[in-house]
Amino acid sequence: MHYLPLIPRLQRLYASPSSAKHMRWHAENHHDIGMMCHPSDGGAWKHFDKTYPDFASEPRILRLGLCSDGFSPFGMSSKSYSCWPIIVTVYNLSPSMCMTTPYMFLSSIIPGKNNPKAQIDVYLQPLIDELKSLWEIGVVTYDVSLKQNFVMKASLMWTISDFPAYGMLSGWQTTGKLSCPYCMKSSQAFWLKNGGKHSWFDCHCQFLSMNHPFRKNKNDFLKGRVEKSYPPCLLCGEEVLERVSYIPKITEQPNLKMPGYGATHNWTKRSVFWDLSYWKDNLIRHNLDVMHIEKNVFDNVFFTIMDIKRTNKNKDGVKSRMDLREHCLRPELELSVDNGGKVLKPKASFTCNDDQRRAVCEWLHNIRMPDGYAGNLSSCVDLKE
Incomplete structure (x- = not known):
């Protein structure tokens, strides 16, 4: 070090x-x-x-x-x-x-x-x-x-x-169903058995006003679901400190796994920042770097809309369609089987065709950006592919 x-x-x-x-x-x-x-x-x-x-x-x-x-x-x-x-x-x-x-x-x-x-x-x-x-x-x-x-x-x-x-x-593990450090055990995430991961789809409805029409919408979000729950309570610093006060620091018991981990909490340690006497009084203790989030979200949306097959960033795959059939009402996107037993995946309305993809690539190829901003963007585009 x-x-x-x-x-x-x-x-x-x-x-x-x-x-x-x-x-x-x-x-x-x-x-x-x-x-x-x-x-x-x-x-x-x-x-x-x-x-x-x-x-x-x-x-x-x-x-x-x-x-x-x-x-x-x-x-x-x-x-x-x-x-x-x-x-x-x-x-x-x-x-x-x-x-x-x-x-x-x-x-x-x-x-x-x-x-x-x-x-x-x-x-x-x-x-x-x-x-x-x-x-x-x-x-x-x-x-x-x-x-x-x-x-x-x-x-x-x-x-x-x-x-x-x-x-x-922070000491709160950001993986699994309880990965949200604000919702904590009130998380409404659910498991996608085909995708093999947790999903937070439709969890936003609990943060809407009680008379918002999205709460009673049974067709456009999770099928047949009416959201009646309130948003989880936001804990203040003193309440969080009270919860972690019995958890040892990583220097005290490095391999200890707390009882209830993954079921009622995701704490792995008492963070060293709690040694600062004023840390509990900070209104915001941990911020997310939006650069990473923006890039990841853009990659997933862009590769999905462009319907690029040879990447794991395209989220409109066969497993996604199988989970969609179980959780949503989207009959036009559901998989089907032809007479020969081949699985057919209908083309989604939100994906681009060949002409639209070519138009996007040509625009990116011809665009000019200031030096130091995105000066080499055009060189990253391959019009032949």
Whole structure:
């Protein structure tokens, strides 16, 4: 493991004239009510300020975020190797600065070759120790912009990751029927016996108003179903802490499997972030990186609509049609068998024909994007296929 101390680098933000004056941006620049241009405009930031007014009274105190994701340093080669960087971001700065490279601090590099999974807490411990010190004690720092010393403190507002890493950081395993960390045991997911996985189809109806017509729609969602349930209650930080307080940390009992796992809960550990005394008071503790979600959703929708056969990203397969017959009223999409015993899969109305696919590919081939945005998009299109 490679760990890079965080505190000296945070102090240098106040030692440099080019950055010190911007460290109070979040407190000195306000926007219209209802407009969110920066995390300081959001409810989670304001909730934390109300909970800790003494902390919020000093605009130079740091608000931090933690990001993590695995990558392969060898690219798409046959050698399997997963490396996990831990990056800390500073939200005191303006939107044009806080997400740029100079202000994103590499804290740890977790070497491979395997995914650390729940053991990531072991590698996070040095950073957590620094964060605890910054919250409880602070460190005397010189602010060159105001030419004075002050006690620099910091709080970790949230983490940012994709959904699998969400489970690694939070301690709630994001697989199986109970994978939703908000619905928890109230999840309405059901098993697709042909697809061999859980589905959350039609689970959105419980979040609609009680008089919404979708709740009584028996034809366009799950067949014959009327949704009468209320949405699951959203637990506050103290309630979540109460539930995990009896669960050991990964460093205490690394191989312990809690009773009821997969049936009533998905807890695998008590996350190391609960060592931060203020963690329970964060309105949002873990955020999802929408980049991964957007890409995965787009891939599945695009390959399905384009009706591309040679990929597992096309979700309109034979097994999907078999499950559809069991759960939905879509007779025009159901499989049939001809006189010779061959299974026939009707073409869906939402898929493209050859001419439509060719038109989409030609448009992508001819489109021109700005450099650094999607400059090589046209080169990824093969018109012959």
